[in-house]
Amino acid sequence: MDNRERRPSTADPAPVRATLRARDAFAITIGIVVGAGIFRTPSLIAGVSGSEFVMLAAWVVGGLLSVIGALCYAELATTYPQAGGDYTYLRRAYGPRPAFLFAWARVSVIQTGSIALLCFIVGDYMGQLFDLGPWSSALYAAAAVVLLTVINWIGTRQGATVQTWLTIAEIIGVLVIVVAGLLFAPGDIAPIPGSGAGSEIGLILVFVLLTYGGWNEAVYISSEVRDARKWMPRVLVLSLIAVAALYVLVNFAYLRVLGLGGMAEHNAVAAEVMGRVFGPVGATLMSAIVVAAALTSANATLITGARSVYAVGRDFPALGFIGRWDARTGTPRAAIVTQGVLALGLVALGAFARDGFEVAVEYTAPVFWLFFLLVGIALFVLRRREPQRPRPFEVPLYPLLPLLFCATSAYLLYSSLAYTGRGALVGVAVLAVGALLLLFFKPSTQSEETEP
Template sequence: MNRTDIPALDAPPAEGPHPTLGARHVAAIVVGIVIGAGIFRTPSLVAGVAGSEEAFLVAWLAGGILSIIGALCYAELAAAFPSAGGDYHFLSRAFGRRLGFLYAWARLSVIQTGSLTLLAFLFGDYASELLPLGPQGPAIYAAAAVIALTAINWIHVRQGTGSQLWLTVVEVLGLLTLIAAGFLIAPTPSGAAAPPAESSVGLMMVFVLLTYGGWSEGAYMSAELRGGRRRIATVLVASLGLVTLLYLLVNFAYIRALGLGGIAGTDVVAADLAERAAGSGGAVLISFLVAVSALTSANGTSITGARTTYALGSSFAQLGWLGRWSPGGHTPRNALLVQGAIALLLIGAGAFARDGFRMAVEYTAPVFWLFLLLVGISLFVLRRREPEAERPFRVPLYPVLPIIFCLTSAYLLYSSIAYTGTSALVGVAVLAVGALLLLFLRPSDQETRS
């Protein structure tokens, strides 16, 4: 690969991302995306294969530690090469813009827009519980959420990140309320519900790390964080430290209130806890809490997803209209509109699907973990290729921690393929379409600074 195929980054362009955000805004994006609806559902799946309460809690602690290790690896990349393109920029710099294009294509067409759609539908499901709108109510709420979030982020970056900050505050307060309920009510008597006999460490970690997913999105804000090159590591690690603490506390509350067998035996563990604490009113509380959590994650996903598309447009002349940055709004407006339009199309299709949520999760997982593994490898590549690059932060215990991150990603890639089967072929088909598009697209001769 020629050096000319490596995007340069020395300073932001005149009309591009500028450091306009504080640490609290980026932390709100990370925390808000990670604490999605998963923490209200996956504990039941983890408990079903945990074998013991101790193993159950250790799995959540291990998930936090592994996520923090990954965040340290991302922090080095983001500090050395801050960019609105995040993973796209790292992969392009290490392996060339053609591989970067495949990632950006998968992210635009499946990973990010699919996640936005799923979160919007989740919001719609629970909003319909609070205020029903008929059979198509969830789809109506989902479409309204995508339109509203796209509009808010289109106006100005501060509107989008300001909304994220307050949504995250409400989300965290709601989770703390659930934790308090678990600690205040009478504990489940020992032996009230027998714990499952089966134990599978690997399957436990698949579910746990899925619930911790989304922390890497903070890298997409590195070019817009004031003092980002030196502060990004602190923001990422502190955000995940908070998430890990909250996850441990809420799962301990689940254990105390329901027991391991009780958690494993329900699909609505948070609702069961809330019902024990507040009766039928608990269901209303949980519906509101999950709706807010889904909306918070969707907003963060909208913010970071559009930045990959912007970086893609900056690198390919034929897609240059996607790479336009609004100086007035400090945001990639065209990229936001395209992302919102694709999400609305997916919502329209999902309104008639039987189990679109599960299918989308299955076919996005292998693609996601493949590229996350490649990002981990890019850390080694860029250390060797660009040793002179300024690195305000270096991952400690190199190369041990990056190796752990790569091995974890490789295992999750294997597990996602093993558990999804033929559904994984859909993600491969999407990548194949992107490869075909590369026959007609050429990277810009001018090196990108996005």
């Protein structure tokens, strides 16, 4: 049969090539984590922290919890190094229907919403540099979605190259803030103390772990990383250690210049620090840094998000058109385009929103932590169901660390519902729509994807 006539299926090996180096995966992981959140969430965290110690300790605890989660994911990623990531683990543990709900959540809530939000941050800051009028932010956001979609449609190597350079620019920007706050801040700046009120630990962790969020996205490219079983655990853990060090340093710099009260007063906390240290030039430089950071995260999110769209297309014949992998370019082109179109639709809707950042947190957080919890439980399920399967990397201190990961995910699921607003209910409602779609989209009856 001619290859062009073949229908994709889970039994048909996808021509996924190992084209990414370990440093590419490292750049993608850091690029997702160190995004625009570090320039926005610290002010929200300062507002609900009772002391500077609590705020800084929260960033250290967030880093440790993220490393524990990364160790759990490292076992799954090296045991099942396939393009579907979480989707693959959920499918193997619970079957195709819960896996479809996860894929639906990524397409409709988590990934696509993150891309649109990050591109709106690009639009907001580009509008400060070069104003295009009342629709400036939306126009820049749409242009960013189109640009990044085209780059990754061209090929994986092109997308990874762009990611590497954007990540370098982003890390340099964060280090500039650290140096400015710790070394060049004038001595006459008087930091504003905090209110001294009690700390809301649940809400603090929601925002802190949101800012650390995204490290798990690296598993979606595990099948494309050379010698993935060796490098993926190192990529996940070392990238998070580097990110945690950066986050603690940058928040210490914020505190030194602004104090806890000053951080709580300014949403654009990084721009305020740069403006106080270097004047208007510093504020303009900060706008450029945030644009680079948001582009970095959006590009990395687009790279990994398309892989889950691709995976569900293989397993549900009704969506087979998005389950094709282009062997020549090394990309799931149809999935990339589909994701880009959905993100553009969200940009069009978001153009009329008043403030999308906190709403996006409310919208995505409950769904995100629900599936994180299910993946943690899946590790136990798969160990019990497939005890003879080779595991190149096993999470240390099993079952203690996986249990801690599951308990943290459950607590964050509760907190994201208890401490947020109506946006959380909307996100849950969208997930429920995916459950209804299962009445019409039947999973493939063929065997699970071919093992590497």
